[in-house]
Amino acid sequence: MLHEKEEKIKQKSYTEAMRYMQNAKETLQKAGKEDNYYNDRKYVRTACGTAYNGVLIALDTYLLLKGIAKTKGRKSIEYYSEQLGKLDKKMVRHLNSAYEALHLSGYYDGTLDARIVKVGFDEAYELIDRIRPIEE
Numbered sequence: 001m002l003h004e005k006e007e008k009i010k011q012k013s014y015t016e017a018m019r020y021m022q023n024a025k026e027t028l029q030k031a032g033k034e035d036n037y038y039n040d041r042k043y044v045r046t047a048c049g050t051a052y053n054g055v056l057i058a059l060d061t062y063l064l065l066k067g068i069a070k071t072k073g074r075k076s077i078e079y080y081s082e083q084l085g086k087l088d089k090k091m092v093r094h095l096n097s098a099y100e101a102l103h104l105s106g107y108y109d110g111t112l113d114a115r116i117v118k119v120g121f122d123e124a125y126e127l128i129d130r131i132r133p134i135e136e
Contacts, residue, residue: 006065010133013061017128020054021121033114041110048106048117051124055098058128059084062091065131077103091127098123 024047031043038044059080068083077099084091101120105111
């Protein structure tokens with residue numbers, strides 16, 4: 001893939017993933033917080049689901065840029081772990097943490113623990129940063 005084309009793909013996907021993260025942060029603020037716990041599970045679930053979707057945008061783009069063809073349909077965590085495992089073991093650790101914190105604890109379980117949600121968001125930013133375009 002030509003460098004210029006790669007940068008355009010990165011720019012578009014990075015902007016989109018960061019938009020998801022911004023939306024997730026705004027939604028999370030609606031949950032209200034006391035000490036280390038959120039008050040409203042509905043907003044936490046929505047925010048975590050949105051943030052995890054930002055991660056998926058970044059992962060799909062990362063794999064595309066590494067020459068792994070996009071598959072049709074819904075991809076599983078196993079698919080992402082397997083594909084990333086071939087390329088970067090460190091990214092697999094970040095993915096697993098983001099998946100557990102955002103998708104499982106945040107979205108499915110609706111955890112109110114702000115520390116778990118923060119870990120998920122930190123891991124999401126770590127993964128999204130992998131497709132950050134070069135600043136010119």
